[in-house]
Amino acid sequence: MRSALVIAGQEVRIGLRNRWIVATTLLLAALALSLTLLGSAPTGTVGADPLAVVVVSLASLTIFLLPLIALLLSFDAVIGEQERGTLILLLAYPVTRWEVVIGKFLGHLAILAMATVVGYGSALAALLLRGGSVEGDWQAFAAMVASSVLLGAAFLALGTLSSVLVRERATAAGIAVGVWLVFVLLYDTALLGLLVADQGRLVGPGLLDVLLMLNPADAYRLFNLTGSESVRAHAGMTGPGESGLAPQVLLAALAAWVLMPLGLATAIFSRRQL
Amino acid sequence: MRDLVVLEAVTKRYGALTAVENVDLALRAGETVALVGHNGAGKTTLVKLILGLISPSSGQVNLFGSDPASRHGAGLREGLGFLPENVAFHGAMAGRELLSFYARLKRQGRTEVDSLLDRVGLAEAAGRRVSTYSKGMRQRLGLAQALIGSSEMLLLDEPTSGLDPASRAAFYRTVDELRSEGATTLISTHSLAEIEGHADRIAVMHRGRLIALGSLDELRRAAALPVRLTFTVTPCSTGRMLERFGSEAEVIGRSESRLEVSCIATEKTELLRRLTGLWHLIVDFDVEVPGLPAVYGLLVEKEQRQ
Numbered sequence: 001m002r003s004a005l006v007i008a009g010q011e012v013r014i015g016l017r018n019r020w021i022v023a024t025t026l027l028l029a030a031l032a033l034s035l036t037l038l039g040s041a042p043t044g045t046v047g048a049d050p051l052a053v054v055v056v057s058l059a060s061l062t063i064f065l066l067p068l069i070a071l072l073l074s075f076d077a078v079i080g081e082q083e084r085g086t087l088i089l090l091l092a093y094p095v096t097r098w099e100v101v102i103g104k105f106l107g108h109l110a111i112l113a114m115a116t117v118v119g120y121g122s123a124l125a126a127l128l129l130r131g132g133s134v135e136g137d138w139q140a141f142a143a144m145v146a147s148s149v150l151l152g153a154a155f156l157a158l159g160t161l162s163s164v165l166v167r168e169r170a171t172a173a174g175i176a177v178g179v180w181l182v183f184v185l186l187y188d189t190a191l192l193g194l195l196v197a198d199q200g201r202l203v204g205p206g207l208l209d210v211l212l213m214l215n216p217a218d219a220y221r222l223f224n225l226t227g228s229e230s231v232r233a234h235a236g237m238t239g240p241g242e243s244g245l246a247p248q249v250l251l252a253a254l255a256a257w258v259l260m261p262l263g264l265a266t267a268i269f270s271r272r273q274l
Numbered sequence: 275m276r277d278l279v280v281l282e283a284v285t286k287r288y289g290a291l292t293a294v295e296n297v298d299l300a301l302r303a304g305e306t307v308a309l310v311g312h313n314g315a316g317k318t319t320l321v322k323l324i325l326g327l328i329s330p331s332s333g334q335v336n337l338f339g340s341d342p343a344s345r346h347g348a349g350l351r352e353g354l355g356f357l358p359e360n361v362a363f364h365g366a367m368a369g370r371e372l373l374s375f376y377a378r379l380k381r382q383g384r385t386e387v388d389s390l391l392d393r394v395g396l397a398e399a400a401g402r403r404v405s406t407y408s409k410g411m412r413q414r415l416g417l418a419q420a421l422i423g424s425s426e427m428l429l430l431d432e433p434t435s436g437l438d439p440a441s442r443a444a445f446y447r448t449v450d451e452l453r454s455e456g457a458t459t460l461i462s463t464h465s466l467a468e469i470e471g472h473a474d475r476i477a478v479m480h481r482g483r484l485i486a487l488g489s490l491d492e493l494r495r496a497a498a499l500p501v502r503l504t505f506t507v508t509p510c511s512t513g514r515m516l517e518r519f520g521s522e523a524e525v526i527g528r529s530e531s532r533l534e535v536s537c538i539a540t541e542k543t544e545l546l547r548r549l550t551g552l553w554h555l556i557v558d559f560d561v562e563v564p565g566l567p568a569v570y571g572l573l574v575e576k577e578q579r580q
Contacts, residue, residue: 003348006378013375017366085362089419092325092356092429093379096348274327 011107028119074159311479365405
């Protein structure tokens with residue numbers, strides 16, 4: 001595990017050096033700020049809870065952006081080292097294969113977490129500086145930031161998996177883009193199409209819940225938009241009791257989306273003949 | 275003496291391609307072994323097998339007494355230093371940063387990093403990004419990382435490819451230093467002339483097979499390459515010498531005051547003994563022993579004829 005942390009540390013150092021961390025933090029902060037400042041305008045002073053509005057808008061932003069950032073960070077993890085020719089040298093050191101995979105993942109997760117916390121934190125700071133009420137659904141905000149990092153982790157794991165699956169960097173990049181397209185854009189449309197075509201004959205609420213958890217982005221969306229009373233009102237989600245999925249279940253689904261691809265990546269990489 | 279690396283009947287196949295075939299090799303503690311062969315002879319595959327990066331299709335690989343491709347392989351590599359062929363680094367990082375990273379992986383401290391940078395002559399460039407380094411500097415950084423932690427065993431894969439003559443000479447000076455310090459080293463190379471004099475034993479690979487193993491003298495004997503003797507003599511005495519030599523010497527060149535003969539290596543002292551009483555005729559003489567390139571050429575030729 002010690003070597004995994006050394007590798008993670010190096011990954012963060014590289015992230016600082018090639019400006020990845022700065023760029024993603026600035027991007028997230030800029031988008032979060034503009035959403036916060038513009039988004040709170042319509043609610044004005046009569047708006048009940050500006051923080052809830054921020055949670056809804058940032059959660060929607062996260063679903064599109066964080067998976068993309070995570071995949072871009074991680075698709076290169078192993079295949080990039082292999083193509084640069086640095087992988088063999090790294091593996092000639094007293095490190096195990098799983099330490100390489102986990103170390104890379106932890107490093108990327110640290111980068112992503114830093115960018116998310118600082119970026120979204122700046123939106124919060126802006127809100128406070130404008131003198132808005134500090135009473136609000138803090139728990140929902142904190143849960144949104146934490147679950148965003150978890151969503152990012154799930155896509156980091158998927159990116160890492162694509163990185164050990166293939167023999168060429170370009171292929172891994174292609175897979176990463178495909179994963180993003182499928183989970184973020186196509187899945188919901190396909191699901192909606194299915195529901196319309198099915199007219200409730202086969203796909204009942206139970207199956208729908210399962211189908212929603214089969215996509216980390218949907219699990220994240222449900223977790224944040226139905227998580228708390230005040231947020232639900234702003235998200236336009238229906239009252240309690242409609243969604244059969246408890247927040248704990250949704251978090252567990254997200255966690256499974258982190259652990260399974262990562263476990264698979266480790267297993268595949270451990271068997272790889274280099 | 276302890277064997278640090280033992281390969282027993284090791285074969286490695288990639289699909290239909292046999293990269294290494296039935297190789298037996300043992301590296302003793304303290305010796306320097308040169309692994310020579312053409313490109314694609316299986317040298318790098320052999321190094322990867324020792325590192326545990328790949329596992330053999332059949333046979334056994336042993337590093338410090340255990341299987342390097344097993345789960346305990348990582349622990350074994352604590353005692354190993356490796357310089358890969360065409361060593362590459364993350365270009366955005368500075369030399370010192372990279373060396374510190376590798377030192378941390380081997381649980382070594384800062385002082386080690388600085389002294390190694392000094393040893394390979396990179397102390398001044400240590401703060402610069404590696405992407406600004408020349409090929410020679412990168413290779414020296416590669417050597418520095420291989421030396422971290424004064425490993426028991428060093429594996430150097432084509433360490434001098436692409437280096438200029440001065441860098442090569444500097445590199446072999448370091449190898450000789452390590453040799454005198456008692457390091458066990460395996461150097462793979464296809465520059466045969468270079469490695470002569472820097473290795474205790476030579477392992478010759480050809481098409482995945484180990485076709486010869488031994489000191490240069492032993493290989494010479496095995497190849498049975500003739501030794502060339504050149505005599506400069508007082509005029510018109512070559513005939514008398516040839517009478518003495520008899521059939522053991524083959525005349526290659528003969529002029530009034532010069533005689534060139536070749537003979538089997540083991541016969542050369544016998545031939546000189548036969549000249550007893552004629553030494554006053556000889557003005558000068560030379561013995562030309564075939565070098566590694568010639569020995570290698572003959573060994574490969576023999577192998578191909580079989």
